[in-house]
Amino acid sequence: MNEQERKEQYSDEIDLYELLLVLKKRFKIIVAISFIGFLIGGLVAFLSPNIYQARAVLWVDSLIDPSLIERFKTIDNRTSFIIPLGQTKSPEVNNLSLSILNSLEFKKKVLDRLIKHYGEKEDMLSLTKSINKGKGDVVFKAEVDKKTGSINLISEQKDKKVAEDILRYAIDEFEKELEKTSQTYAEAISIQKEKVKNNKNFILSVIEKPISLESPVKPKRKLIIAVAGISALFSAIFLAFIAEWWSNVKKRRAE
16 A cells, blocks of 8 residues: 555544544534523423323223114114124224214313303413314323223313313213213114113213322423433534534635
């Protein structure tokens, strides 16, 4: 290997010592940018409002007897709606429950009751705008616990009381919807429709009443500050190398 090839090889290699010199030379820039990022992260973390979470746990059972379903099939072969089979908890019951709870129409009913109670305050108007945009989860969300099969209702709001009231109204409205659905199922299955009034094919059990956590779940201030500080540090180091590269370019042009 001749001398020229050695020079080209060494010029292509990254010199760790030179990198450290660049960091030392641009140390003030790195510290300044990191501090600004850390400061911005702190302001965002501490100026963001506290968000509290309220939770409730529900269990829905079906009492529709298989013999009634068989009778329905012999009368009408249509199965255009969900029929929960048997007297034990089935996935169909939870599917039906989630379809009701997570529908925008249902959440609008809950929000209407909330507005009647609290009036058209800023928070209520904000929730209304979100619902109109199709963002129903900002009011509350319903999900199935994969381990127990129960239905969890979760609402995250600035006010603990509002979060709890949302879930209370949701449970009340949900019970009404289940009664309507029970009547619909009973009328579809029964031959003598006059005998199915007040028929209750679904039973709603509130395993855990709406209750909010004492501590806010958002914002996670320590995490925000840590992420902001680390991001600012890496950005500062990157900008330091850019500044050094640009300085070298200008020197070469001057020569």
